Amino acid sequence: MKVLLAITGASGLAYGTMLLESLRALKQDVSVVISSGAKEVAKAEGTKLPKADYGEYDFNCPYASGSNPPDAVVVCPCSLKTLGEIANGVGNSLITRAAEVALKERKKLILVVRDTPYSLITIRNMETVTLAGGVIMPASPGFYGKPKKIDDLLEFMVARVLDQLGIKHSLSKRWKA
Ligand SMILES: Cc1cc2nc3c(=O)[nH]c(=O)nc-3n(C[C@H](O)[C@H](O)[C@H](O)COP(=O)(O)O)c2cc1C
Structure with a gap:
């Protein structure tokens, strides 16, 4: 599966880095783009960001076009x-642009949104993206699996994203019935 993983400036960059590791481990064709906002958050969170395959404004990336x-x-x-x-x-x-392309070409678009609380503007934006065919996945890991460490919480969300992508995996098995 060809996946463009975009890491932006919301808290919880580690969700993105673990998702990347998982997609690579599962042999998916994943490309990475990182916003400058994410680089600012990385300084605050002490997260090491992965190497990007494309620049934030690199419209020469094939995924910026509906043809590819x-x-x-x-x-x-x-x-x-x-x-x-x-x-x-x-x-x-x-x-x-790649998100816009995904929506117009009827490809999968998943947004792992993070903030709290949500304003009405945010709720309406989430509604708009949902109606356009995107999937809003708030970074809200469940606690019913009795997580012991932060990695358990990250893994929970990464597993749910992989489920949405339809990629088989063995993450977070202990949370399944
Ligand atoms: C330490 C830090 C944490 C932030 N956390 C969030 C967050 O959780 N959610 C959010 O929407 N914005 C958050 N922001 C603000 C965004 O980074 C900011 O709106 C930025 O312009 C987003 O740009 P981008 O989406 O292009 O990365 C945070 C900023 C900093 C510096």
Whole structure:
């Protein structure tokens, strides 16, 4: 599966880095783009970001065009700013353009949104993306599996994203009935 993984400036960058490791381990064709917002958050969170395959404004990336869309665009984590741009058709960066392409070409678009609480504007933006065919997956890991460490919580979300992508995996098995 061809996946564009976009990492943006919301808290929880480790969700994105673990998702990347998992997609690579599962032999998926994954490309990475990182926003400058994510680089700022990385300083605060002390997260080591992966190497990007494409620059934030690299519209020469094949996935910026409807002629060559990926099978899925995943924004993980997804800031409210990027959500707002996607919901309003603002394709002014590779991330928002690729999301726009995914929607118009009827490919999978998954936004792992993180913030709390949500304003009405955010809720409406999430509604708009959902009605357009995207999937909003708030970074809300469950606690019923009795997580012991942060990695358990990250794994929970990564497993749910892989489920949405239809990629078989063995993560988070202990949370399954
Ligand atoms: C330490 C830090 C944490 C942040 N956490 C969030 C967050 O959880 N959710 C969010 O929507 N924005 C958060 N922001 C604000 C975004 O990074 C900011 O709106 C940025 O413009 C997003 O741009 P991007 O989507 O292009 O990365 C945070 C910023 C910093 C510096």
